[in-house]
Amino acid sequence: MGKAELRGKRASRRKRPRSQPIGRVVCALVLLILVLSASLAHAIAHAAAYLGVASCAGSTCHGRSEGNGKVVRQDELAILQDGSSAAGAHARAYAVLASARGQRIAATLGLGPASSAPACLGCHASNAPQGLRGPRYRTADGIGCETCHGPASAWISAHYALPASHASNLALGMTALDNPQVRARVCLDCHYGSAEAGQFVTHAMMAAGHPRIAFELDLFSALQAHYDLDADYTARKRRPDSVQLWAVGQAEAVRRQAALFARPNLASEGLFPQFTFFDCHSCHRAIRDGPEPRRTFEDNPARPIPFANPPFNDENMILLSLVASLYAPGEAARYETAARGFHRAMGQGAKASGEAARTLASAAASLSDRLAARSFAPASAFDAVAAVAARTTSARFTDYAGSAQAVMAIDTLLNALVREGRVTVGAAAGIRARINRAYEAVAAPERYDPPTFRRALGEAARAIAALR
Numbered sequence: 001m002g003k004a005e006l007r008g009k010r011a012s013r014r015k016r017p018r019s020q021p022i023g024r025v026v027c028a029l030v031l032l033i034l035v036l037s038a039s040l041a042h043a044i045a046h047a048a049a050y051l052g053v054a055s056c057a058g059s060t061c062h063g064r065s066e067g068n069g070k071v072v073r074q075d076e077l078a079i080l081q082d083g084s085s086a087a088g089a090h091a092r093a094y095a096v097l098a099s100a101r102g103q104r105i106a107a108t109l110g111l112g113p114a115s116s117a118p119a120c121l122g123c124h125a126s127n128a129p130q131g132l133r134g135p136r137y138r139t140a141d142g143i144g145c146e147t148c149h150g151p152a153s154a155w156i157s158a159h160y161a162l163p164a165s166h167a168s169n170l171a172l173g174m175t176a177l178d179n180p181q182v183r184a185r186v187c188l189d190c191h192y193g194s195a196e197a198g199q200f201v202t203h204a205m206m207a208a209g210h211p212r213i214a215f216e217l218d219l220f221s222a223l224q225a226h227y228d229l230d231a232d233y234t235a236r237k238r239r240p241d242s243v244q245l246w247a248v249g250q251a252e253a254v255r256r257q258a259a260l261f262a263r264p265n266l267a268s269e270g271l272f273p274q275f276t277f278f279d280c281h282s283c284h285r286a287i288r289d290g291p292e293p294r295r296t297f298e299d300n301p302a303r304p305i306p307f308a309n310p311p312f313n314d315e316n317m318i319l320l321s322l323v324a325s326l327y328a329p330g331e332a333a334r335y336e337t338a339a340r341g342f343h344r345a346m347g348q349g350a351k352a353s354g355e356a357a358r359t360l361a362s363a364a365a366s367l368s369d370r371l372a373a374r375s376f377a378p379a380s381a382f383d384a385v386a387a388v389a390a391r392t393t394s395a396r397f398t399d400y401a402g403s404a405q406a407v408m409a410i411d412t413l414l415n416a417l418v419r420e421g422r423v424t425v426g427a428a429a430g431i432r433a434r435i436n437r438a439y440e441a442v443a444a445p446e447r448y449d450p451p452t453f454r455r456a457l458g459e460a461a462r463a464i465a466a467l468r
Contacts, residue, residue, distance in 0.1 A: 048151035048173050050128035052137035053077070053144040055156060062145075071232055079226040080145075086223040090143035093124045101209055108208040119205075122198020123190035148186055150175040166236045178237040180245050181372050184217050184252035191215040192256050193276075195263060203275035212280060214404065215316070217249025218242045219412040229419075242416030243380045244371065246409065247323045251368035253316040258342065258361035261312075262354050279313045281400045281445050298398040298450055304340055306347040314343070315405035318396045320364065322387040327380070328370040331363070338363040378420060381413040382468050388413075389461030394454050403453045404442040410460050411435055423467050431463040 057063035057077055067073035082088035096102050097114035106114035114120050121127040125139045126147040134153065146152050155172035158164055170176050177183045192215050193200040201213055221240075229239060261267050261277050268274055275283075285296045302318070303311050317339050324332040338360040345356035387393060388409050397403045414435065417423040438460045441453040 047132060049132045049134050049153040050126060050137050050144075050146050050151045051134040051153055051156060052146075053141040054136040054138070055134065055152065056145050061160070067228075073226070073228060076226040080224075087226065090147070090224070092142060094140055094142035097124050105205065105208040105210055109204060118198050120198065122196060127198065143190075148175065148177060178240070179372070180217070180240075180248040181252060181368055183221070183245075184249050184368075185256075187217060187220060188215060188252060188256045191220065192253060193260060194256075195260065195266065200260070200266065201276060202269070204269075206276065206280070212401075213276075214401070214408075215249070215253050216246070216405065216408040216412060217252070218245040218416070219408050221245060222412070222415060241376050242412065242419060243376045243384060244374075246384075246412055246416070247327055247371045247376075248368055250316050250320045250323050251364050251371055254320050255361050255364035255368060257313075257316065258357045258364060262357035262361060264350070264354065267354065267357075268350065275310070277312055278310045279399050279401055281448070282310045284445075286446075300396055300398045302340065302343070302396050304344045309347060311399070312343065312346060313401050314339075315399075315402040318393065318402050319388070319405060319409055320367065321396075322384070322390075322393050323371070324367055326383055326387055327374065327376070328367055331367050331370055335363045335367055378422060379468075381416045381420070381422070382465065385410060385413050385461050385464045389458050394457060397454060397457070398450050400442060400445045400448045403448065403450070403457075406457060407435075407438045407442055407460075410438060410457065410464070414464055417464075417467075423464075427467050431460070431467070434460040434463045 060074075062072070062074055062076040063078075064074040065078060067075040069075075073079075079085075079087050081091045083092065094115070097106075097117075097120055102114045102120075106112065106117055106120070109119075111117040111119055121139065123143075125142055126137075126144045127139070128137060128146070128151070132151065150173055152174075155169050155174050158172060159169045159174065166178070175182060175186060177186065188194070189196070189199050192213055201210055206212065222242075227233060233239070257277065266274055267277070282297065288294065300311065302321070303314070305311055321332075321336060321339065324335045338356070342353070342356040342360045345352040388406055394406075397406055414423070414428055414431075418425055418428050434456075438453070438456040441456040442448060
């Protein structure tokens with residue numbers, strides 16, 4: 001073969017289309033798609049399922065009649081299903097839908113039976129997706145164990161067996177409720193609202209008779225406690241800090257409120273704003289007509305809003321201001337600017353208020369991170385009580401909702417001092433009458449009077465300070 005002929009054959013081979021490698025790539029892609037599809041189907045088929053309260057109810061688990069377990073109490077269900085105590089409120093959540101009040105609300109709103117209305121079940125039951133309900137799951141169990149602890153199918157058989165640890169349980173999908181931020185977000189889904197279906201209480205619902213929404217993380221946690229804070233609990237997790245729970249709860253509440261308000265589909269309802277976000281009693285006041293009308297509200301020094309505009313319900317925003325100044329001073333100026341800017345934007349239109357809400361949510365999120373990462377000194381609760389009743393803060397308690405939040409703060413902080421051994425049970429009982437007078441000042445919104453409340457709050461705070 002001559003050199004010219006050889007060069008021609010080589011050139012011919014170079015010009016031939018390289019279809020074989022492309023074919024391999026196509027085959028590989030098809031195979032990859034098939035593998036991924038199979039993996040996705042497997043993941044969906046084995047998604048964590050809700051097994052129901054009954055799956056936790058064995059006498060060797062959490063269903064004992066007495067709390068005499070070696071590691072945990074083991075009578076947790078008896079506590080959570082107590083029909084007469086605050087600890088049983090979650091288990092009763094579904095049953096109240098069939099009450100006269102529940103039926104009246106549903107009928108007024110045209111929801112059909114409340115016990116099957118999607119708008120109700122998001123927060124009155126665990127309401128697991130249909131495809132993720134185990135054979136023992138019952139909607140009638142109300143807010144069951146898995147609503148807070150997470151769907152149990154992946155971890156129920158492992159969480160009690162050696163060498164299981166809290167970390168291994170979390171890795172299998174158990175919810176990290178020992179983390180203050182995680183706990184607050186789980187609670188807020190129903191105790192304020194979320195963007196998920198059935199987890200937002202509208203103004204129409206409240207007008208039909210639904211209770212007002214309020215949230216305070218540490219107090220709510222104490223009311224729902226079904227565990228002992230013993231050495232074993234501390235070794236497995238960590239001892240919760242009540243001041244941190246309270247502070248992080250305030251930050252996460254503001255973050256959630258602002259984030260939801262920033263969503264146009266929630267911020268308004270037709271022509272009007274969604275009044276759920278606003279202070280109820282700024283509008284629901286006695287109206288008197290006459291030649292010399294008497295004002296029935298006080299100006300609030302931290303709300304730069306147009307005169308007579310309904311204010312955003314800032315009960316958590318007020319307390320987060322003092323939390324920031326006490327425990328995260330480096331974040332305080334940013335938060336205060338965002339909070340005042342948010343109020344100011346209310347008089348500037350929907351676009352401005354939405355942008356300001358996002359800014360406020362970001363500032364609150366940063367505060368939450370800072371508070372969750374720091375430790376709190378034993379005297380922190382005393383400092384917080386003094387700050388709640390201080391003149392610069394108490395001047396902002398011009399409305400019922402903010403004042404009720406302040407009383408809950410005083411109460412939860414006193415309880416924290418007792419739990420930490422800073423105040424004796426007897427000493428706390430000795431000043432309970434003053435705390436109760438502050439509660440009485442917010443017992444009924446129609447009787448609420450700001451000066452009377454501030455006096456009662458000041459007396460309670462001074463009584464606590466005297467125990468320092």
